[in-house]
Amino acid sequence: MDVLVVGAGNVGRWFAALADAPVAFADVDDERAAAAAEAHDGRARTVPLDAEESFGLVAIAVPMRVAEAAIEAHASKAQQAVVDFTGAMEQPLRAMATVAPARERVSFHPLFAPEHGPGRIAVSSSTPGPATDRVRKWLEAAGNDLVDVEPEDHDDAMATIQGRAHAAVLAFALAADDVPEELATPVYESLSDLAERVTDGNAGVYADIQDAFGGADEVAAAARRLADAEDFAEVYEDARR
Structure with a gap:
């Protein structure tokens, strides 16, 4: 299962480092995406934001203020699942349900800054499945404790x-x-x-x-x-x- 990480900031890089899968970064800043891919031990590449390529998993790791727009633009590229690491849950999950209703959908919120991990991660599973279960295993394998919670x-x-x-x-x-x-x-x-x-x-x-x-x-x-x-x-x- 290949992974598209939308957002090459600290959280996007953190998740990409934990993902046991090929990773592609897309970001509004091409240089930031390239730097993230280069730092990923040669296992990552970059793709343009407007690329029509599809991926097994799409992970949205952007600021909360642009989460809904990013989901609307990229969730449809997911073949199996779309997840987010934006920090809120209700709004992202609603957007995922609208754009990718037939896909697995889960919201994750690391309750720590990436440099302070591992730690607790809040999880709201709207429509979980095999792909999002793999994401959970990646996070747990890195020493994080997952806490299931309702989005509201x-x-x-x-x-x-x-x-x-x-x-x-x-x-x-x-x-x-x-x-x-x-x-x-x-x-x-x-x-x-x-x-x-x-x-x-x-x-x-x-x-x-x-x-x-x-x-x-x-x-x-x-x-x-x-x-x-x-x-x-x-x-x-x-x-x-």
């Missing part, structure tokens, strides 16, 4: 797990002043480490998460509640719960 449950959870968590960390980074290291407390050090990790990433990824799942408004409202609290203990107890 996944997307609802990401509003807190990603959207609000990232917004809270970035808000701390924006509000913090430089302080002497010798005065740092454990809580401050933990938050500083998180802020460093988040701000060392790709701003576009975090922007897409805020656009898809929200988070900043809820964190701002919570901070305002703290700032305006007449009974701080009551707010503290709400946070504890």
Whole structure:
């Protein structure tokens, strides 16, 4: 089963490295696709985005904001299955069902950046089959733990797990002043480490998460509640719960 990876960024390269199959990369940036193929130990090639060639498996690994468009453009090239690694699940699966209704369709979301793998991967299986089962085996063989979830449950959870968590960390980074290291407390050090990790990433990824799942408004409202609290203990107890 040959594989077309649409998107030659970090996630696309990560998946291609795990796939035990011939791989072709397609990307809006031809040079990025070529670099991904070259780094793939000679087992990969590139194809133009508008190529009409078909593949056993089509894997969509693009930013969430263009996931639906990428699926609409490329899912029909799948002979057996189409999967995505975009980070959301409901919208991609709906698009897959529209464009490739007769194909196996599964959404995967690595709950980590590729450089921090292996780890947990959320999986929503709309119409699984032999081809997507092979994908699961590739991911598990690399040491990842697969967690099956309904697409709506996944997307609802990401509003807190990603959207609000990232917004809270970035808000701390924006509000913090430089302080002497010798005065740092454990809580401050933990938050500083998180802020460093988040701000060392790709701003576009975090922007897409805020656009898809929200988070900043809820964190701002919570901070305002703290700032305006007449009974701080009551707010503290709400946070504890």
